[in-house]
Amino acid sequence: VSAPTGSTREIPPPDPTRPPMQCNIFQVVRHSNTALVPMFPYTKPGCLVSGGSVFYGGPNRGIGVFNHMNSVDEVAICFASQGSGIRSGDVFSGAREHLVGSFFDEEEAPDNLMVIAVVQRQADMDIDQHEQLTFICAKCQKPISTHAFPSRNDAGARTVIPEFVPPLDTLTEGAVWAREFNEKAELRRCKECGHDNPKFPLDMWGWDAYTRAYEAAERGRELFLRLSAT
Ligand SMILES: [Zn+2]
Numbered sequence: 001v002s003a004p005t006g007s008t009r010e011i012p013p014p015d016p017t018r019p020p021m022q023c024n025i026f027q028v029v030r031h032s033n034t035a036l037v038p039m040f041p042y043t044k045p046g047c048l049v050s051g052g053s054v055f056y057g058g059p060n061r062g063i064g065v066f067n068h069m070n071s072v073d074e075v076a077i078c079f080a081s082q083g084s085g086i087r088s089g090d091v092f093s094g095a096r097e098h099l100v101g102s103f104f105d106e107e108e109a110p111d112n113l114m115v116i117a118v119v120q121r122q123a124d125m126d127i128d129q130h131e132q133l134t135f136i137c138a139k140c141q142k143p144i145s146t147h148a149f150p151s152r153n154d155a156g157a158r159t160v161i162p163e164f165v166p167p168l169d170t171l172t173e174g175a176v177w178a179r180e181f182n183e184k185a186e187l188r189r190c191k192e193c194g195h196d197n198p199k200f201p202l203d204m205w206g207w208d209a210y211t212r213a214y215e216a217a218e219r220g221r222e223l224f225l226r227l228s229a230t
Contacts, residue, residue: 018042018047021040023039023040025039025052025079025117026079026115028052029052029053029054029115030054032053032054032206033213034171034206034207034209035051035053035054035055035205036051036052036053036118036168036171037051037052037053037206037210038050038051039051039052039117041165043122043165043166043167044122044153044166045122045123045124045125045127045129045152046122046124046125047122048120048122049119049121049168050117050118050119051119051120051168051170052115052116052117053116053117054113054114055103055114055116055204056112057083057104057106057107057109057110057111057112057113058108058110058112059108061107061108061112061204062107062108062201062204063101063103063205064101064200064201064204065099065100065102065136066099066100066101066133066135066136066200067097067098067099067100067132067133067135067136068097068098068099068131068132068133068134068170069096069097069131069132069133069134070097070131070151071096071123071129071130071131072120072121072122072123072129073093073096073120074093074094074098074119074120075092075093075119076090076091076092076093076094076117076118077090077116077118078090078091078114078115078116079115079116079117080113080114081103081113081115081116082112082113082114083104083105083106083112083113084104084112085103086103086114086116097132122153129150129151129152130148130151131148131149131169131170132146132148133146133147133173133174134146134147135181135197135200137190137192137193137195137197138195138197139193139195139197140192140193140195142190142191142192144187144188144190144197145181147173147174147176147177149169149173150169151169151170152169153166153167153168153169155167158218161221161225164218167210167211171207171210171211172207172210172211172214174207175207175208176211178200178202178207179202179208181199181200182200182202
């Protein structure tokens with residue numbers, strides 16, 4: 001591949017507002033409350049977002065499966081894996097629409113484990129970025145519930161708060177969608193085959209825990225700033 005005309009093949013120095021950071025994924029996922037936890041506090045347009053996950057086996061540890069469409073590419077890096085077709089050391093970029101979950105040969109085998117990072121670069125400012133999550137029928141594999149959303153990670157009015165980092169929309173929007181799916185039995189009934197699908201294992205993915213902790217922490221930050229200013 002030849003460089004575009006005028007290219008110096010130089011990577012510009014880091015944005016001073018986003019100094020380079022490093023972390024150890026095995027340490028991060030130890031205390032994360034969700035799958036795909038943002039490992040660095042950079043989620044805005046143009047940022048590289050590295051989501052870290054740890055999955056492990058055991059009774060009632062089935063993680064289910066869903067379909068994910070992302071308008072930006074994802075690169076998965078599997079650091080360690082046992083009991084899965086995804087092997088330790090695998091690095092891959094799949095289709096923009098892909099299945100997530102069903103990683104393990106035997107869903108609840110006690111030895112199952114996977115430590116994996118999924119890295120994506122957020123679209124630049126003014127470029128549309130969007131995602132879609134779809135639950136599929138466990139019996140006939142037809143789509144039964146779809147949630148589409150823009151991934152701007154701007155968190156509205158909170159964006160102006162000093163040091164504020166937007167949450168990852170994949171997680172907060174996933175929580176909104178899965179809560180509703182789990183509350184309403186009619187959403188879980190397949191229109192194709194009539195199968196009553198089980199609830200989505202939301203606890204396994206932690207989207208609800210992440211969203212609630214985010215909301216409480218940010219209400220705490222607002223309280224802190226208000227008290228500090230008086
Ligand atoms: Zn069905």
